Amino acid sequence: MARQSKKRAFEDAQAQSMASSICVADIVKVVAFDEANMTVDVQPITRYPDEDSFQTKPQVLAVPVAMIYGGGWAFRPVYQAGDIGVVLYLDRDSDAVIAGGAEADPNTERLHSGDDAIFLGGIRVGSNTISGFPSGTLCMGTTDGSVYFSMTKSGIDIKGNVTITGNLTTTGGVVNLN
Incomplete structure (x- = not known):
């Protein structure tokens, strides 16, 4: 019984470790907005645990801004430093798809990387x-x-x-x- 309990605890710890290494999404603060390229530089504001303390994540740069866009129409948001939003980390390298706008093989084997983030902006927080x-x-x-x-x-x-x-x-x- 004790052996099964230790095995289960080890398996749970492994699963937790694997899950904590996968980036899915972060709440972020806009540091800079490039209106011409529709990208933002952002600072994740949810800190992550690292042994006995919490650490600040590094900035994610030149993140494409998701917007309502299609059929010859665009609803273009404007962001400023301090705005809060969400960054979604795509499953795979998205460079070729974003550059070409069509189905494409990934250029690398990146998974859930800041290099493949999309900014979903506009979360009203706190006293705003x-x-x-x-x-x-x-x-x-x-x-x-x-x-x-x-x-x-x-x-x-x-x-x-x-x-x-x-x-x-x-x-x-x-x-x-x-």
């Missing part, structure tokens, strides 16, 4: 707040609600100054609510 948006609407705007674009099933509401470049076509009348 979002206020001033109309309730029950799909909104995009400043976190204090001083400027926003809001959409419901019945219409669109814009708060803030509006600049139109190009033609403006309207159907129906223009209503002045002042």
